[in-house]
Amino acid sequence: MTSLHLPTVWASALTAATIFFVAAISRWLRKPKSFSVPMVGADSGDTNALKARYVQEADQLLREGYEKFKDAIFQVITPDGPRVFLPRKFAHDLKDYNRHEASGMKALADRHIGHYTTIDHESDIMLGAIKIDLNRNLGTFVGDVEHEVAYCFETQFPPCDDWTPIDLHDKLLRVVAQASARIFVGYPMCRNEEWLDCSTKFALDVMTGGEKLKQWHPYLRPIAQYFVPEMTRIRGDHQRALELLLPELNRRLAEPANPDASPHNDMIQWMQERARKTGDKSFNNKELANLQMLTATAAIHTTRLAIIHALYDLAARPEYVEPLRNEILGVTKDSKGILQKQHLTQMKMLDSFMKESQRHSPPSVATYQRKAMIPITLSNGFHIPAGTIVQCNTNILDETPASWGDPHAFDGFRFYKLRNRSPDDVNKFQFASPTYDSMQFGFGRDACPGRFFASNQIKIILAYILSHYDIKFQDEAEERPKNFMFEVNVLADPTKLVLFKKISR
Numbered sequence: 001m002t003s004l005h006l007p008t009v010w011a012s013a014l015t016a017a018t019i020f021f022v023a024a025i026s027r028w029l030r031k032p033k034s035f036s037v038p039m040v041g042a043d044s045g046d047t048n049a050l051k052a053r054y055v056q057e058a059d060q061l062l063r064e065g066y067e068k069f070k071d072a073i074f075q076v077i078t079p080d081g082p083r084v085f086l087p088r089k090f091a092h093d094l095k096d097y098n099r100h101e102a103s104g105m106k107a108l109a110d111r112h113i114g115h116y117t118t119i120d121h122e123s124d125i126m127l128g129a130i131k132i133d134l135n136r137n138l139g140t141f142v143g144d145v146e147h148e149v150a151y152c153f154e155t156q157f158p159p160c161d162d163w164t165p166i167d168l169h170d171k172l173l174r175v176v177a178q179a180s181a182r183i184f185v186g187y188p189m190c191r192n193e194e195w196l197d198c199s200t201k202f203a204l205d206v207m208t209g210g211e212k213l214k215q216w217h218p219y220l221r222p223i224a225q226y227f228v229p230e231m232t233r234i235r236g237d238h239q240r241a242l243e244l245l246l247p248e249l250n251r252r253l254a255e256p257a258n259p260d261a262s263p264h265n266d267m268i269q270w271m272q273e274r275a276r277k278t279g280d281k282s283f284n285n286k287e288l289a290n291l292q293m294l295t296a297t298a299a300i301h302t303t304r305l306a307i308i309h310a311l312y313d314l315a316a317r318p319e320y321v322e323p324l325r326n327e328i329l330g331v332t333k334d335s336k337g338i339l340q341k342q343h344l345t346q347m348k349m350l351d352s353f354m355k356e357s358q359r360h361s362p363p364s365v366a367t368y369q370r371k372a373m374i375p376i377t378l379s380n381g382f383h384i385p386a387g388t389i390v391q392c393n394t395n396i397l398d399e400t401p402a403s404w405g406d407p408h409a410f411d412g413f414r415f416y417k418l419r420n421r422s423p424d425d426v427n428k429f430q431f432a433s434p435t436y437d438s439m440q441f442g443f444g445r446d447a448c449p450g451r452f453f454a455s456n457q458i459k460i461i462l463a464y465i466l467s468h469y470d471i472k473f474q475d476e477a478e479e480r481p482k483n484f485m486f487e488v489n490v491l492a493d494p495t496k497l498v499l500f501k502k503i504s505r
C-alpha cells in the first residue's frame with residue numbers, strides 16, 4: 001500500500017515545493033515603478049502595511065491623500081505597485097481624449113489581468129448594442145422585465161407570510177441576472193438555470209482568478225495560470241456559454257425569415273444584426289457567446305450591488321418607505337399597477353433615493369480610471385507615460401457643491417428637491433445622469449453606457465419590493481451596515497440579512 005502511494009506523495013511534495021519556490025522568486029522579481037509625486041502614508045515606512053491598508057481601506061487612504069495634498073496628484077502603494085490618483089478636476093483634462101488614447105476598458109482589463117481572465121476584449125458590436133440598441137429600446141420592455149421580476153420573486157423567494165430573513169446578495173443575484181437575461185438573451189433562455197449560473201459565476205471567476213494570478217510575477221503567469229482553478233473555470237465558462245446558447249441560436253435560424261420585423265428584440269438579435277451590417281467576419285457564435293458573458297459581467301453585479309445598498313439604506317431609514325410607496329402607487333394607479341416606461345420616469349422620489357444611496361455607496365471610490373494608450377500631459381504639466389493607469393479621486397463628499405446641502409447627511413430626497421429647482425435641473429440630477437459632481441457612472445463620452453438600463457432595472461425591482469413587502473433589520477434600531485472595501489471597490493456587507501414580510505392586501 002505504502003509503496004503504491006509513494007510516487008503520489010513525492011509528486012505532491014515536488015509540486016508544492018515548485019509552487020513555493022516560483023512564488024518566492026515571483027515576489028523577489030517584482031520591482032514597482034514609483035512616480036515623482038508625494039506618497040500617502042510614506043512616513044510610516046512600512047510598505048507591507050500600506051499595501052494591506054490599500055486592500056482594506058483604500059477609501060481612507062484616498063481621504064488622507066485629499067486632506068494632505070488637496071489639489072495635488074499623489075500616489076498610493078498597492079499590492080500591484082504604486083498607483084497615481086488624480087484630484088477629480090483632472091477628469092476634465094482626460095475626457096478630451098478618445099477611448100483609443102485614454103481607455104477605461106483597458107484600465108479595467110489590466111486591473112483584472114484581462115489577457116488571462118479574457119476580459120481584455122473590446123468590441124464595437126457589444127458597445128453599439130448597449131449604447132444604441134439597448135438604450136433605443138428601453139421603453140419597449142419595461143413590461144417584460146417587470147413580468148420576469150415578478151416571476152422570480154414568486155419562484156425564488158420564500159412566502160414571507162411572516163418576517164423572513166433574506167440574504168440579499170444571493171436572492172438579488174438571481175433576480176437581476178434573470179431580469180437582465182430577459183433582454184440580453186430573450187425568453188425562454190432567461191429562465192435557463194445553467195445559463196444563469198454560467199453568466200453570473202463567470203464574473204466571480206474573473207475577479208477571484210485575476211487576484212490569485214496577480215500574486216505571480218508577469219513572467220510566470222503563462223505557467224501559473226494552470227495552478228489557479230478559477231482560470232481553468234474561465235476557459236470552461238466560455239465553452240459552456242457557447243454550448244448553452246447554440247440550441248437557441250439554431251432555433252432562431254430555423255424560424256421563417258420575416259422581412260418586416262424580427263420576432264426577437266434582444267441583445268442576441270442586435271449583436272447579430274450589427275455584425276451583419278458591418279460585415280464583421282470575426283463575429284461568429286463563439287464571439288456572440290463571449291460578448292454575452294462580458295455584457296452580463298458588466299451589468300449584473302453592479303446593478304445587484306446598487307439595489308442592496310438602496311435596501312440597506314431603506315431598512316435603516318424606514319421613514320422613506322411610505323412616501324416612496326405612495327409615489328409608486330400614485331404613478332401606476334391608472335394602469336392597475338402595471339408598469340410602463342413613463343411610470344419609471346415619474347418615480348422621481350425613488351430616483352432621488354437611488355442617487356443619494358449611490359452617492360454614499362458608489363461602486364468605487366475612483367470611478368474614473370483610464371489607461372494612457374499614448375503619452376498624455378495634463379494641464380498642470382504632469383506627464384503620464386503611455387501604458388500608465390491613472391484614476392481620479394471621485395468620492396470625496398466634501399467636494400459636493402454647497403448648493404446641494406449638507407454633503408455628509410443622507411438626504412434621500414436631495415436630488416428630488418434639486419430637480420424641482422428649475423427646468424434646467426430636471427435632467428441634471430437624475431440617477432442616470434453622470435456629471436462632474438456625480439461620477440458614480442464615470443464621466444464624459446465613455447461613461448457607463450448601461451446606466452439607463454440599470455436605472456430602469458433598479459427602479460422596477462425596488463418598486464416591486466416596496467409594493468409587495470415590508471422590510472426591516474432584525475434589530476429595528478440597527479444602523480445601516482458599514483460598507484466593506486476591496487481596494488477602491490465599495491462592497492455591501494455580505495453578512496447582513498434583511499427581514500421581508502408580504503404586505504397583506
Ligand code: HEM
Nearest residue numbers: 104105298299302303306367441442443446447448450454
Ligand atoms: C448600477 C449599475 C452600474 C454601475 C454603477 C456601473 C458603473 C460603471 C462605471 C463607473 C463605468 C466606467 C465609466 C468611466 O470610466 O467613465 C462603467 C462602464 C461600463 N459599463 Fe457600467 N455600470 C452599471 C451597469 C451597467 C449595465 C447594466 C451595463 C450593460 C448593460 C453596463 C455596461 C458597461 C460597459 C460596457 C462599460 C464600459 C464602457 C466603455 O468603456 O465605453 N454597466 N460602468
